[in-house]
Amino acid sequence: MNEDSAVTNHAPEPAPTRYGCHVSDSRGQVVIHPTRDNYVATLKALVDDSFVLCSDLTAVDYSAYASRVGKPTERFEVVLNLISLERRERIRVRVAVPDADATLPSAFDLYPGTEAMEREVFDMFGITFTGHPDLSRILMPEDWNGHPLRKDYAIGRIPVQFKGSPS
Template sequence: MPAETTDHLARGDAPHPVIAPLVDRFPKARWKVTGAEWLVDIDRSQLSDLAAACRDAGFEMCVDVTAVDWHRSRRPRFQVVVNLLSHQHRRRLRVTAGVPADDPTVPSLCTVYPGVNFPEREVYDLFGITFEGHPDMTRILMPDDWEGHPLRKDFSVGSVPVRFKESPEAI
């Protein structure tokens, strides 16, 4: 039987003491607490400030930075997803920020969480989202001369011939 999901903040309940100061400091952010899962959607311009506040509130580890391409189904087209972890509070927080297709940039979190250096480069390489202030915003997975960003939903699939060892022909 699935766990009951209730958005406690939407019900008007007081936020958990760990995130209460964050909710107060970022009132325009959209906070959601569903069971043990904490989520916040924030304007991309506040992403770095929120990350620093989360770090100071005990979310000492950034587990991952990734992105979603909603293509035609949603606006803004892209969404950056930052997963934070607090060992001391035994909680996770998922931070999301919308990124428009005509200006795919967000502030880098490298000064807040130095370990996001490579994940931010992966997002840049695969989605084309630039992290402003990143110390080395270059490709990390694709060749330097690669054109395009392969995880974008409008990336042409199958246009690059691939030669397999078992077959002398390119597919």
């Protein structure tokens, strides 16, 4: 891949906001922090600004990071990585989601490729995406209790009785 065709990361603009949101920098990549209330409007503005590809959507549970510097105010964060193919630029979106109301509007209407990614976040973290066309478990069985990537998920053991072992 030559230098002209590489996807590049740009440092944030000098202004502390972009797309009406707080902006930070993560190792040279622009990070936008919308609130839940302006999350969809921010995504629409990003699509209009040629960020038409969502390469990743995931979540983070910060409940076990009590001493982390810059820890978000809410337990969860949903993180999207967006790419502008036209400008060869990448941007990250991080939106805080409270534990008491772990819901966020779905990005599916703007980024159809997020359908399975939102289902995975729902399955593993229990964050509900309102307006999602099929919010059902994707990795765990439908009757599974709990969400395995939450920091408070109890890791259980099923005792296995091996043949010939003492009872």
